[in-house]
Amino acid sequence: LLNAIEMAPRDPILGITEAYNADKNPKKSNLGVGVYYDDNGKLPLLECVRKAEAQLMEKTAPRGYLPIDGLAAYDKAVQDLVFGADSAVVKEKRAITAQAIGGTGALKLGADFLKRFAPDAQVWISDPSWENHRALFESAGFVVNNYPYYDATTKGVNFAGMLDTLKNMPAGSIVLLHACCHNPTGADLTDAQWTQVIEVVTSRGLIPFLDMAYQGFGDGIESDGKVVGLFANAGGPVFVSNSFSKSFSLYGERVGALSIVATSAEEAARVLSQLKRVIRTNYSNPPIHGGQVVATVLATPELRALWEEELAGMRVRIREMRQAFVEKLKAKAPNHHFDFVITQRGMFSYSGLTKEQVTRLREEYSIYAVDTGRICVAALNSGNIDYVVDAVAQVL
Numbered sequence: 001l002l003n004a005i006e007m008a009p010r011d012p013i014l015g016i017t018e019a020y021n022a023d024k025n026p027k028k029s030n031l032g033v034g035v036y037y038d039d040n041g042k043l044p045l046l047e048c049v050r051k052a053e054a055q056l057m058e059k060t061a062p063r064g065y066l067p068i069d070g071l072a073a074y075d076k077a078v079q080d081l082v083f084g085a086d087s088a089v090v091k092e093k094r095a096i097t098a099q100a101i102g103g104t105g106a107l108k109l110g111a112d113f114l115k116r117f118a119p120d121a122q123v124w125i126s127d128p129s130w131e132n133h134r135a136l137f138e139s140a141g142f143v144v145n146n147y148p149y150y151d152a153t154t155k156g157v158n159f160a161g162m163l164d165t166l167k168n169m170p171a172g173s174i175v176l177l178h179a180c181c182h183n184p185t186g187a188d189l190t191d192a193q194w195t196q197v198i199e200v201v202t203s204r205g206l207i208p209f210l211d212m213a214y215q216g217f218g219d220g221i222e223s224d225g226k227v228v229g230l231f232a233n234a235g236g237p238v239f240v241s242n243s244f245s246k247s248f249s250l251y252g253e254r255v256g257a258l259s260i261v262a263t264s265a266e267e268a269a270r271v272l273s274q275l276k277r278v279i280r281t282n283y284s285n286p287p288i289h290g291g292q293v294v295a296t297v298l299a300t301p302e303l304r305a306l307w308e309e310e311l312a313g314m315r316v317r318i319r320e321m322r323q324a325f326v327e328k329l330k331a332k333a334p335n336h337h338f339d340f341v342i343t344q345r346g347m348f349s350y351s352g353l354t355k356e357q358v359t360r361l362r363e364e365y366s367i368y369a370v371d372t373g374r375i376c377v378a379a380l381n382s383g384n385i386d387y388v389v390d391a392v393a394q395v396l
Ligand code: PLP
Pocket: 034, 101, 102, 103, 104, 105, 130, 178, 183, 211, 212, 213, 243, 244, 245, 254, 255, 256
């Protein structure tokens, strides 16, 4: 059995981190993986998390199994955050939310659920998208197609192409959309464009699946999540995966959730019962700690305010790095234009650097980016930005 098994290809993004870790150059920079580092280049432990954990330590409890769909307080807090506590979907109990093993786990639950109830549908993801989107839906048994998204000439969204493809895909198709802070391009839709997308998705009977891994990294918690509310108000079904890996800097705790919007409370109850079956056959029930931390922060006004402040701090620092990158590059390479980096949102920028330039950055400067030219702006800081900008100017 095992002797004929071939070596699987390395994860293209996590492979970069392996190469970075092995690099002995003290000036090395990892702009590959999508992780937020603070201005000292360190992974932050948020103060709101530290305080919530201190509270939890005082009342340590035995570790029974959580319910299949996770901690009730967590699911409630996530639902209020994602849809708005005063939203009609929440008040009418039309949405169900289940704790998941990170955003990835939420996508996997959604994919398995959909394969059970829409087995013949095809899935459409943006071109390009997060690498794992295709792999996750293919491994759930779906055919995965691309809709046009990034326009390399404008460094923005090819909206006409996207909308045209949405208008022509078969009814019942599953459309994966990035709610905010598009990974890998950093190019998001405008409000007016979202309105048009919702119109087409609804009128054509497409199934929207919103992936929100970066809520709070664009313009703010509420405005980044707005599109989820707009889809929910347009009626069901709507699938939403969200993650706290980045917004709470809780990568290793694996905290996320899958929400599904139905058309009535009664339908939602049936949906939840079936989703629980999917969870049961995947991992039975989720772990306790991360969900408890997030639920404590979201439900404690003082900690919630602290979280919002700390998240704003991350968002603002990334914006400052975008600004500094563009300004410094303008001085070093005046013939090249990088203004689009300021407009892009979230952790990433599709920098326009070619594969050859990325290779030179790695080999000559120990600066690690993704071959597609994606850089993680959240890995820039006041200590490495001049070195990175000098190197980029050299390879241009
Ligand atoms: N969706 C997108 C677009 C992402 O960039 C990521 C990456 O981290 C995820 C989902 C997965 O999140 P998690 O790390 O919580 O599994």
